[in-house]
Amino acid sequence: DEQPSVTILYTNETVAFNHNVVSNGPQVFQAYHFPADWPPIEQLTLATGQTNATIAMAQTGPAPDKGLIPYLSDSYYDSTVYAQLYSSLAQRNDTIFKTFIPQLATGTVQSPGWSVASDNKTWTVHIRPNITWQDGICCVNATDVKMTFDAVQDSTIGSYLYSFYSSILGGKNNVKVIDANTVEFDLPKVYAPSLFVQNILTSPILPWHLLNPVWRIPYASWKSSCFNTGQAASTCSSLSYTGGPVGTGPYSWVGYNPTSLTNHLTRNDLYYFDFPVNGKTALQSRNAWAVKDFYVTQILDSQPAIAALQTGAVNVLDSQYHLETQQSFINSWADKVSYPAFGAQEMGFMMKHPIFGTGVDTPLGKSDPSKAALAAKYVRQAISHAVPRDLIIQQLLFGYGFPGITTPVAGNYRTGFPITAGFDTALKPYDFNLTESRQLLQQAGYFPTTPTAPGFWDAYGVYIASALVAAIVAISAVYIYRVRRKPLRPPSMPTTSQ
Numbered sequence: 001d002e003q004p005s006v007t008i009l010y011t012n013e014t015v016a017f018n019h020n021v022v023s024n025g026p027q028v029f030q031a032y033h034f035p036a037d038w039p040p041i042e043q044l045t046l047a048t049g050q051t052n053a054t055i056a057m058a059q060t061g062p063a064p065d066k067g068l069i070p071y072l073s074d075s076y077y078d079s080t081v082y083a084q085l086y087s088s089l090a091q092r093n094d095t096i097f098k099t100f101i102p103q104l105a106t107g108t109v110q111s112p113g114w115s116v117a118s119d120n121k122t123w124t125v126h127i128r129p130n131i132t133w134q135d136g137i138c139c140v141n142a143t144d145v146k147m148t149f150d151a152v153q154d155s156t157i158g159s160y161l162y163s164f165y166s167s168i169l170g171g172k173n174n175v176k177v178i179d180a181n182t183v184e185f186d187l188p189k190v191y192a193p194s195l196f197v198q199n200i201l202t203s204p205i206l207p208w209h210l211l212n213p214v215w216r217i218p219y220a221s222w223k224s225s226c227f228n229t230g231q232a233a234s235t236c237s238s239l240s241y242t243g244g245p246v247g248t249g250p251y252s253w254v255g256y257n258p259t260s261l262t263n264h265l266t267r268n269d270l271y272y273f274d275f276p277v278n279g280k281t282a283l284q285s286r287n288a289w290a291v292k293d294f295y296v297t298q299i300l301d302s303q304p305a306i307a308a309l310q311t312g313a314v315n316v317l318d319s320q321y322h323l324e325t326q327q328s329f330i331n332s333w334a335d336k337v338s339y340p341a342f343g344a345q346e347m348g349f350m351m352k353h354p355i356f357g358t359g360v361d362t363p364l365g366k367s368d369p370s371k372a373a374l375a376a377k378y379v380r381q382a383i384s385h386a387v388p389r390d391l392i393i394q395q396l397l398f399g400y401g402f403p404g405i406t407t408p409v410a411g412n413y414r415t416g417f418p419i420t421a422g423f424d425t426a427l428k429p430y431d432f433n434l435t436e437s438r439q440l441l442q443q444a445g446y447f448p449t450t451p452t453a454p455g456f457w458d459a460y461g462v463y464i465a466s467a468l469v470a471a472i473v474a475i476s477a478v479y480i481y482r483v484r485r486k487p488l489r490p491p492s493m494p495t496t497s498q
Contacts, residue, residue, distance in 0.1 A: 003380040004349055007404030007429075009393055010411070010419065011343035013319035014400070016306075016329075016336040021055065021315045023047045024288075029337045031094040037083045039316070041294050042250040042278070045287045052292035056262075058299040058308055059318040063263055064256065067228035068245040070204045071152045071159040080318065081230075081263045081296050085134075086204035086247035089114070089125055089145070090197055091278060098421075100197050103275050104128055104140060104205055104248070114201060116193055123185040123196065124178070132270045133207050134252040135243075140205065142177040147208045149175045149185075149200075156219035168200060205248070210241050217241055230256045230263065248273075250283075251294055262297040302326055309333075324400035338400065340419045344407045347387075349380055356380050363445025375444040382440035384430040391432070403429040 013033065017025040024045045032040035039057055046053050061077035068082045090112070091103040099109055106113030106126045113126040131140040150172045151157055152165045159165075169175060170188030178184050185200070210227065213219045217239055222228055226236040226244055230253070233242035244253040250271045254264040267289070274281045283289035297314065299305040302321045306329050308314045317323065319341070323330050330336065354361035359376030360369065389403040402412045411423030418425065441447060 001381075002377055003384050003430075004351060005407055006347040006349075006380075006384045006387055007407045008345040008347065008387055008389055009397070009401045009404045011341045011345070012324065012338050012397075012400040012402075013341040013343070014321075014323040014330065014336055014338045015319050016309060016317040016323055016333055018309065018312065018315045019335045020047055020312075021050055021053050025316075025335060026337045030339050031096045033095060033319070033339065034342060036092050036094050039080055039083065039318075041084055041291050042283060042289045044291055046290045051290075053290070054293040054295065055291045055316065056295040056297060056314040057316040057318060058297055058305045058314040058321075060298070060300055060305075060320045062261065062298050063296055064228075064230045067223065068230050068253075069206070069222060069228045071161055072157065072223055072228055074160050076320075077298075081265070082204070082245065082247075083249075084251035084265055084294065085245050085249045085253060086206075087131075087140075087249050088202045088204055089127070090201035091275075092198070092202050093277060100202070101275060101277050102128075103278075104131060105201070108276050114197070116196070120190045120193065121187040123187070125183050125185070125201065127181040127183070128273060128275065129181055131248055131273045133209070133248055134246045134268050134270060135207075135210075136270065137207070137209055140248060141180045142183040143180075144205055144208045145183045146175050146177050147212065148203065148206045151206070151211070151213070151219060151222070152203075154213075154219050157222045165200075168196070207246050210243075210246055215240070231258075250289060254293075260297060262295050265294045265296075267292050267294075324398055325396075327398060340402070340410070340412065340417065342408070342410055342420060344404055344410060346404065346407050356383070359444070364443070365445075367445065378440045378444040381430070382437040382444070385433045385437040385440065387430070388432040389429055405429045 015029045017029065019025065022044050028040050028043045032038065032043055041055060044055070057080070059077055059080055061075070063075070063077040063081045065075040065078050066073035068078060068085070070079070070082055070086065087104050089103065089105040091101040093099045093101050100112070101109055102112040102114070104127055106128050114123060116123050127140060127142060127145065129139065132138045133140065149165065149169060152159050152161055153169060153172055155162055168187065168191055169185060174186045174188065176184045176186065211217050211222065217225050217227065221239060224236065225239055226233055226242050228245070229235065230244050236242050244255065246253070248271070250268055251265040252268040254266050256263050272280050276282065280289065299308060302323065305314070305317055305321055306326065309317050323336065324338070349356050351357040356376050356379040359365040359372035359374070359379070362372065362375035362379065364375035365372030393399060393401040393403065405413060405427050408420070409423050410419040411417060411425065412419070413425065413428050416425040438447065
């Protein structure tokens with residue numbers, strides 16, 4: 001109703017792949033995408049005749065970009081590499097069942113190894129024993145967990161998530177080692193249990209034996225360390241550890257080729273621990289975890305990326321190519337999957353603007369200052385009614401998308417499908433209705449019966465039109481740069497029950 005921004009549309013995403021290598025691409029790529037782990041390489045099964053295959057995925061952006069320590073990078077492109085490197089106390093399952101799986105924590109989906117006391121502030125988490133790091137060091141323990149959450153709450157490392165974690169956890173002293181395999185979180189105030197699991201327990205756990213800030217890598221050097229940058233050891237020779245990132249995930253780091261802009265990961269043969277659904281035994285029972293080597297490479301533009309897929313140079317194209325705009329390819333390439341995504345296109349308002357922000361310079365606002373905010377709302381609503389959402393989706397995106405209602409909670413109002421938990425299926429987008437738009441402007445005091453001054457559209461129409469054109473051009477010509485991560489989210493992003 002207030003329309004602080006005009007949500008134009010919600011996006012569909014398309015992933016293209018090569019069925020000669022991957023046999024279950026449609027099922028896996030449909031179910032495992034943001035905010036679940038992406039890319040889901042460990043979930044893939046191989047086509048007949050393939051053994052220990054290599055998978056190469058192309059994406060539009062660079063990795064490493066800001067780094068391979070999740071707490072130091074808000075880049076979606078970095079997350080496509082580090083998602084396979086690390087494990088968390090709880091793993092976010094796919095976007096279909098929307099459950100949380102105890103991964104480094106003990107227990108089952110029905111009875112996980114975490115619990116909260118009756119005060120809803122004291123959390124106890126039991127860690128699965130005998131889990132080996134990718135460098136062969138055993139074992140993951142409570143000290144690793146505490147260091148991870150201490151680090152993100154230390155301003156020295158410069159994490160973009162510092163405020164988010166600190167506001168929930170309340171400081172380093174609130175994360176306590178009870179014994180080697182038990183950690184306690186003493187929250188300063190009640191935090192919804194489902195959100196604690198989603199936002200805290202899904203955080204990737206880092207190795208204390210390599211990143212200890214006292215005798216290994218000081219917090220201030222984490223960002224420049226080879227652990228974070230993935231660069232050659234010579235670039236961080238002053239540090240006591242000069243290797244790349246190490247975790248407990250299904251794939252381990254091999255290296256980065258700066259010439260080909262390619263990251264190389266290989267199957268982690270120490271990934272032997274069995275946790276529900278996606279542990280080693282469960283994966284192998286469905287012939288998954290079969291890819292031996294995984295490469296992530298940057299190919300900036302869609303046409304070279306499509307050519308690389310067609311020639312077999314790569315096997316998967318990331319959704320950020322927006323292949324739905326490449327109609328000749330999308331209509332001829334059978335191996336693809338499209339799904340409702342979490343992206344949105346919107347046009348935001350500067351809420352201090354005197355016309356559509358505060359409303360003090362609207363005719364109604366000038367004549368009755370107590371109604372200035374109401375007049376500004378009428379103007380914003382009028383602009384929203386002037387946006388042809390369906391026309392943009394059909395003509396520029398070839399039908400790949402849904403009219404937008406609110407940001408960032410997304411869904412398809414026609415089918416009632418909530419892409420994001422919390423989507424109100426009773427809401428409908430503002431329709432393209434210039435008559436209603438004019439009526440709303442009249443309520444704000446524009447278009448007087450006796451024209452004594454330029455009307456709203458005369459004065460501001462060119463600016464509104466320019467804004468709409470800019471939005472349309474952005475949709476049709478620019479790849480949406482998504483800042484995504486696994487499984488982290490800064491406080492400005494929504495929480496979703498995935």
